[in-house]
Amino acid sequence: MTSLLTAPARPAGAEAGAAAPASAARRVLRRLRARKAALAAAAVLALLVLLALAAPLLAALEGQDPTTYHDGLVDSARGGVPVGPFGGIDAEHWLGVEPGTGRDLFVRLLYGARVSLAVAAGATLVQVVVGVAVGLAAALGNRLADSVLSHLTDVMVALPLLVFAIAVTAVAPADLPRPLLLVVVIGLIAWGAMARLVRAQALSLLKLDYVSAARLTGASTWRIARRELLPGLAAPVITYAAVMLPQNMLNEASMSFLGVGIKPPTPSWGQMLSSATTWFRADPLYVVLPALMLFVTTFAFTVLGDTVRAALDPREESRLRVGRERRKGGSS
Amino acid sequence: MIPYVARRLLGVVAVLLVLSVVVYATFYLAPGDPARLACGPKCDPEQVRQVRAQLGLDEPVYVQYWHFLTGVVTGHDYSTGTGVRHCDAPCLGLSFQNDQSVTGLIAQRLPATASLAAGAMVLWLVIGIGSGLLSVLRRGGATERVLTWITLAGTATPVFISGIGLLMLFCAYLEWLPFPTYVPLTDDPEQWAWNLLLPCLALALLESAKYARLTRSSLLETLAEDHVRTFRAYGVGERAIVGRHALRGALAPVIALTAADFGSMFGNAMLTETMFGLPGVGQLLVHATQTIDLPVVVGLVMVTGAAVAIANIVADVLYAVADRRVALR
Numbered sequence: 001m002t003s004l005l006t007a008p009a010r011p012a013g014a015e016a017g018a019a020a021p022a023s024a025a026r027r028v029l030r031r032l033r034a035r036k037a038a039l040a041a042a043a044v045l046a047l048l049v050l051l052a053l054a055a056p057l058l059a060a061l062e063g064q065d066p067t068t069y070h071d072g073l074v075d076s077a078r079g080g081v082p083v084g085p086f087g088g089i090d091a092e093h094w095l096g097v098e099p100g101t102g103r104d105l106f107v108r109l110l111y112g113a114r115v116s117l118a119v120a121a122g123a124t125l126v127q128v129v130v131g132v133a134v135g136l137a138a139a140l141g142n143r144l145a146d147s148v149l150s151h152l153t154d155v156m157v158a159l160p161l162l163v164f165a166i167a168v169t170a171v172a173p174a175d176l177p178r179p180l181l182l183v184v185v186i187g188l189i190a191w192g193a194m195a196r197l198v199r200a201q202a203l204s205l206l207k208l209d210y211v212s213a214a215r216l217t218g219a220s221t222w223r224i225a226r227r228e229l230l231p232g233l234a235a236p237v238i239t240y241a242a243v244m245l246p247q248n249m250l251n252e253a254s255m256s257f258l259g260v261g262i263k264p265p266t267p268s269w270g271q272m273l274s275s276a277t278t279w280f281r282a283d284p285l286y287v288v289l290p291a292l293m294l295f296v297t298t299f300a301f302t303v304l305g306d307t308v309r310a311a312l313d314p315r316e317e318s319r320l321r322v323g324r325e326r327r328k329g330g331s332s
Numbered sequence: 333m334i335p336y337v338a339r340r341l342l343g344v345v346a347v348l349l350v351l352s353v354v355v356y357a358t359f360y361l362a363p364g365d366p367a368r369l370a371c372g373p374k375c376d377p378e379q380v381r382q383v384r385a386q387l388g389l390d391e392p393v394y395v396q397y398w399h400f401l402t403g404v405v406t407g408h409d410y411s412t413g414t415g416v417r418h419c420d421a422p423c424l425g426l427s428f429q430n431d432q433s434v435t436g437l438i439a440q441r442l443p444a445t446a447s448l449a450a451g452a453m454v455l456w457l458v459i460g461i462g463s464g465l466l467s468v469l470r471r472g473g474a475t476e477r478v479l480t481w482i483t484l485a486g487t488a489t490p491v492f493i494s495g496i497g498l499l500m501l502f503c504a505y506l507e508w509l510p511f512p513t514y515v516p517l518t519d520d521p522e523q524w525a526w527n528l529l530l531p532c533l534a535l536a537l538l539e540s541a542k543y544a545r546l547t548r549s550s551l552l553e554t555l556a557e558d559h560v561r562t563f564r565a566y567g568v569g570e571r572a573i574v575g576r577h578a579l580r581g582a583l584a585p586v587i588a589l590t591a592a593d594f595g596s597m598f599g600n601a602m603l604t605e606t607m608f609g610l611p612g613v614g615q616l617l618v619h620a621t622q623t624i625d626l627p628v629v630v631g632l633v634m635v636t637g638a639a640v641a642i643a644n645i646v647a648d649v650l651y652a653v654a655d656r657r658v659a660l661r
Contacts, residue, residue: 157592160599160636162596162598163617163632166617166621167629170624258603270492273493273496274492274606277499280496284500287500299489
């Protein structure tokens with residue numbers, strides 16, 4: 001199998017001095033610059049992260065907080081629909097208020113972004129750590145260790161994440177902060193695919209000359225893992241993490257939507273959507289806003305992850321070639 | 333093939349045994365008093381003591397686990413304080429909150445989930461493989477670009493967003509469809525199909541995006557192979573090459589995805605059920621989690637685990653049928 005990390009084994013060329021990860025990173029950057037959509041996605045995400053970080057500042061600027069009820073702003077005679085047009089948008093509540101409670105939507109959406117990003121990033125980090133550890137151990141260990149870990153990985157890959165994650169929340173200690181609980185639960189269940197990738201990559205790296213050379217100099221297994229394999233694994237691991245991040249975000253939103261994720265009063269997009277399902281006739285904006293936030297965020301991450309993946313996937317070249325040949329050949 | 337399937341089924345039993353140990357340990361050794369949890373928040377200490385005795389929680393853990401295992405095979409008798417409740421095999425335990433066997437509860441909910449999953453599967457295979465095929469036939473053109481973007485957006489749209497969008501469009505604005513309520517197939521097939529249309533579509537949209545992308549990339553890979561170039565050299569038309577020769581080989585990864593994805597499909601079905609209020613297995617799990625009905629949670633985890641494992645065997649067999657180069661060993 002041709003690995004995308006064979007760069008060091010290639011005959012000396014223009015990039016002979018560059019290490020594998022550097023050249024992969026350069027390829028990714030080139031591809032990112034070439035695709036306007038990926039740039040736009042990166043810009044959207046940067047903006048979102050900024051907004052999430054600045055949530056307390058922006059809340060202060062608007063003069064609202066995420067948990068105060070405003071009974072006067074909802075029409076209790078009409079079942080709690082916000083007073084005023086478009087879900088109660090005015091100078092004090094920039095995106096209107098939540099039906100039923102009158103809590104400020106703008107601030108709740110911003111704080112929801114913090115939860116969403118933090119849980120997704122945290123869960124991805126846990127998956128990367130566990131996945132790399134298990135994958136490396138399987139690749140470097142003896143046959144028994146490899147067999148046990150590979151079987152475990154297979155089982156973890158097939159596990160229905162949502163079912164297990166929900167089940168675990170049933171027995172989780174109640175005093176554990178929910179975002180932390182979700183990070184741990186999602187992270188510790190969904191690392192199988194990462195471990196599989198790391199094992200396969202590590203096995204192909206182990207066949208390369210420079211690793212054999214390191215072995216001949218008497219380097220320990222630990223040293224080989226740390227100094228020879230990890231740098232080469234960085235590119236595929238980061239790529240795959242970029243693909244997993246939006247999935248983790250959706251996992252958190254799904255669990256919150258089902259009422260077993262982030263608990264009120266902490267705002268979360270999934271939880272907002274779940275309460276919005278009963279309001280979509282009376283106050284459509286309340287549905288549209290969290291749905292839009294969640295969709296735009298996961299879509300931007302997906303576009304970005306897809307671009308990075310395509311840039312690092314050697315098979316993508318052949319696919320592009322087929323596409324170009326066809327275009328040149330005209331209609332048949 | 334039969335020895336192969338038999339060996340794989342034995343493997344499933346082994347995996348399920350390991351899973352049951354892990355699940356049992358997690359759920360019954362977890363911090364907190366399981367009897368108190370299983371009994372529910374309204375129980376007084378006397379009732380908690382009764383439940384503890386009924387659950388057999390005053391016995392050592394390995395005895396409890398053994399009762400659980402034998403219950404699956406032979407059934408189990410639970411004393412309810414005044415009398416004895418028999419739980420038929422396969423007994424996955426007794427839900428004390430519902431006073432019903434877990435097996436019975438799951439069996440009640442299964443038809444709704446199965447209807448949803450089957451209907452959605454037909455839709456997403458047709459939509460997914462169809463649009464993947466279309467984007468390959470029209471590659472290099474605007475159709476391909478549009479389809480690529482739509483499917484990419486599709487993979488980023490959770491079922492509760494597409495579901496609520498469909499509801500708003502078809503039930504609130506166009507008023508073409510009633511708000512879905514579940515009607516069992518045996519009661520009224522027409523109403524059954526009509527009411528399931530929106531939930532199935534919502535679930536299918538997300539899944540078909542994945543399948544469209546995979547069909548496309550897998551087809552393009554097959555088209556780059558040498559035997560396809562030979563076909564071209566012989567002057568075989570593009571449609572015949574793609575539809576007749578490349579598709580068969582390209583479908584093997586699609587089948588593999590169906591299995592690998594069975595678990596996440598289950599999760600999405602659960603979301604769809606909650607979204608549309610379908611009385612399915614997913615709703616049962618969410619409810620059991622919220623009320624901390626541990627026997628139901630454990631039973632459902634075991635049943636889903638078994639379903640996923642069996643789906644993987646089915647997929648491996650189908651994979652070998654689709655791609656002759658794969659031998660079952």
